[in-house]
């Protein structure tokens with residue numbers, strides 16, 4: 291009777307644990323599980339699986355891209371590229387002949403409207419937006435799936451587009467020198483109660499009282515890569531207090547207001563000062579959901595094959611031949627890293643690699659002369675633990691070989 295009770299207790303603890311994990315993951319904002327949010331199931335993990343990620347500047351009837359605008363946008367996208375290493379423009383040989391994953395385009399006011407585009411009684415609220423990212427597969431802003439609506443209304447013929455509003459251009463600072471921040475000064479501000487430095491436009495300078503186009507592109511591109519808003523000081527998108535409180539600003543590029551329910555865009559109270567008279571660069575809080583455990587992008591080194599052959603014996607000795615391959619099965623490049631081959635925990639070979647592209651593999655060959663007995667051959671990739679991987683548990687493979695007797 292007693293053991294019967296304790297089984298039920300165990301079952302209860304088990305289920306309570308599961309429920310708690312799912313609940314916590316849903317409301318605390320576990321980005322790796324975006325699909326837990328109702329209505330966003332088809333978005334999976336919200337990340338691009340196949341590198342490179344190709345982006346394209348598309349000229350529309352509303353407006354063509356000027357050279358300077360492209361230059362500023364490229365500089366902003368480069369910040370993400372420096373972290374991910376997988377972003378390529380559509381003109382890059384790796385992207386030619388492929389449909390672009392992310393398209394950047396301009397649209398007029400007729401696109402930025404509050405409308406029930408597909409007459410299903412649910413409105414999209416776009417009129418207040420200066421720019422918007424319309425997701426497909428990747429990066430739904432929470433519970434907001436405007437793509438099918440806009441397609442049915444012939445407002446867009448494809449999704450995964452970052453749309454910039456032509457009329458807003460007059461309020462924007464399009465930096466002629468996007469590689470440097472000389473129009474801004476570092477100023478001490480309080481962010482989440484901690485004094486930090488932010489780039490503020492020099493009074494009377496060209497960026498003053500304007501919205502920084504560079505920061506705007508950086509922000510929208512973050513959505514295109516799979517990020518939703520940072521959630522402010524407590525990293526929770528549902529608890530701004532009050533909604534437009536600048537005290538909830540964590541200084542990140544992806545900080546902005548609050549989201550509540552499906553398509554309630556006005557409730558995503560835009561942060562009144564984000565990128566106005568200021569410039570932002572990527573911060574730790576922008577990166578934390580991009581990389582690391584539960585992140586959207588990570589390398590993943592693994593042992594793909596391991597073959598061990600023995601030839602001999604000659605004068606009682608065998609030649610062991612280890613032929614193995616290691617692969618990066620993640621979605622961004624890995625490196626540098628080392629690979630070791632050991633026999634009975636003794637090092638036979640250590641090899642260093644500068645980097646390994648996603649999907650690529652490297653061959654490892656090692657030989658050793660051994661006597662009779664049991665030999666445990668093990669290969670370990672990232673043996674010095676230099677790479678932060680999606681999965682740290684798949685780095686070792688081994689074979690046991692018995693020789694003689």
Ligand SMILES: [Zn+2]
Pocket residue numbers: 509513519546
């Ligand atoms: Zn946003």
